[in-house]
Amino acid sequence: MTLSFFDQFMSPTYLGIPLIALALSLPWILYPKPTTRWLNNRLITLQGWFINRFTQQIFQPLSLGGHKWATLLASLMLFLITLNMLGLLPYTFTPTTQLSLNMAFAVPLWLATVIIGMRNQPTHALGHLLPEGTPTLLIPVLIIIETISLFIRPLALGVRLTANLTAGHLLIQLIATAAFVLLPLMPTVAILTAVLLFLLTLLEVAVAMIQAYVFVLLLSLYLQENV
Amino acid sequence: MADRQVSLAEKRLMDVKLNQLGAWLGGRDFTPNGILSAIRRGHDRYYNKYINVKKGGIGGVAMLLVGYVAISYLWEYDHIKHDRWRKYH
Numbered sequence: 628m629t630l631s632f633f634d635q636f637m638s639p640t641y642l643g644i645p646l647i648a649l650a651l652s653l654p655w656i657l658y659p660k661p662t663t664r665w666l667n668n669r670l671i672t673l674q675g676w677f678i679n680r681f682t683q684q685i686f687q688p689l690s691l692g693g694h695k696w697a698t699l700l701a702s703l704m705l706f707l708i709t710l711n712m713l714g715l716l717p718y719t720f721t722p723t724t725q726l727s728l729n730m731a732f733a734v735p736l737w738l739a740t741v742i743i744g745m746r747n748q749p750t751h752a753l754g755h756l757l758p759e760g761t762p763t764l765l766i767p768v769l770i771i772i773e774t775i776s777l778f779i780r781p782l783a784l785g786v787r788l789t790a791n792l793t794a795g796h797l798l799i800q801l802i803a804t805a806a807f808v809l810l811p812l813m814p815t816v817a818i819l820t821a822v823l824l825f826l827l828t829l830l831e832v833a834v835a836m837i838q839a840y841v842f843v844l845l846l847s848l849y850l851q852e853n854v
Numbered sequence: 855m856a857d858r859q860v861s862l863a864e865k866r867l868m869d870v871k872l873n874q875l876g877a878w879l880g881g882r883d884f885t886p887n888g889i890l891s892a893i894r895r896g897h898d899r900y901y902n903k904y905i906n907v908k909k910g911g912i913g914g915v916a917m918l919l920v921g922y923v924a925i926s927y928l929w930e931y932d933h934i935k936h937d938r939w940r941k942y943h
Contacts, residue, residue, distance in 0.1 A: 634933065641929045649929070653922060657915070659901060668906045670915065716919060718926040718934070 632800055636724050636793065646720045654709035678705065685847050692747075692854040693847070703732070704843045711792060711835030715828065724796060726789045733784035736846055741777070744853025752853055780849065784842060791838050795831045802827060 638647040661671050682701045686694055707723065714721025722728050744752035756773040757766065806820035862874060863881025870878045882888070904914035927934070 639930045639933050646926065646929045649925065656897070657918070659905065668908070669910050670905050713922070716923050718923055718930060720926065
């Protein structure tokens with residue numbers, strides 16, 4: 628059987644159910660609903676603090692029309708950050724490494740921002756295609772370039788998330804294999820590799836959080852232009 | 855104090871005698887709604903015991919995550935066993 632480092636990105640099936648189903652439903656279990664009590668338990672307090680902080684941060688620059696998106700973007704952020712962090716546990720499956728999932732998030736949300744802009748303020752939205760102060764000769768070229776840049780946004784959003792997470796997971800697997808195989812041969816080198824692996828895991832935790840944040844932040848920026 | 859008399863289907867699993875096990879299973883509710891409500895009851899029990907306490911620590915969530923890792927391993931075992939058996943990586 629051929630060895631492939633990409634096998635970790637295949638969702639294995641057990642009893643007919645793919646693992647991705649369990650991985651996608653786990654974030655739902657991890658965040659309990661806040662009660663009507665005055666003092667909740669620690670988990671809910673932490674969760675509430677984090678969500679409030681994040682929402683305030685993202686929605687401060689947005690005008691009032693954009694605040695309608697608060698629930699959607701906050702829950703998207705929570706979902707992505709949980710999926711990314713859970714994927715760092717051993718033997719788990721990360722759904723966000725699948726391009727299909729990330730494109731399914733990116734394309735409809737980006738398209739929604741564009742359509743909202745075009746419907747409510749078409750002149751202003753189209754005006755974004757031409758930055759201020761361009762020399763007259765450059766105008767046609769720049770409009771083409773800006774249009775291409777507009778249409779490439781959903782692709783960039785999806786691929787950015789996929790590529791970052793996939794690359795991180797692959798690196799972890801490669802370096803772990805190297806450390807494991809080196810252990811009987813050259814223990815010193817194996818220990819160095821293990822230290823590298825530890826640092827890499829820390830990086831992956833950071834990347835997991837940052838990528839989710841960047842995704843939602845960019846969406847809010849696109850919204851800000853258009854609303 | 856004598857326990858309250860309940861019908862077989864409503865008894866808790868630990869109170870059912872071994873020879874009554876088949877009849878107990880037959881009386882349980884295996885419709886989708888029944889399964890969902892059983893999952894919800896199980897979740898509420900776990901949540902109220904380990905997480906919804908005044909000074910809950912990391913233990914409640916940690917047990918859940920370890921359980922998730924264990925289930926993932928089980929799910930992928932058919933695939934992972936080849937990595938362990940392989941002589942050259």
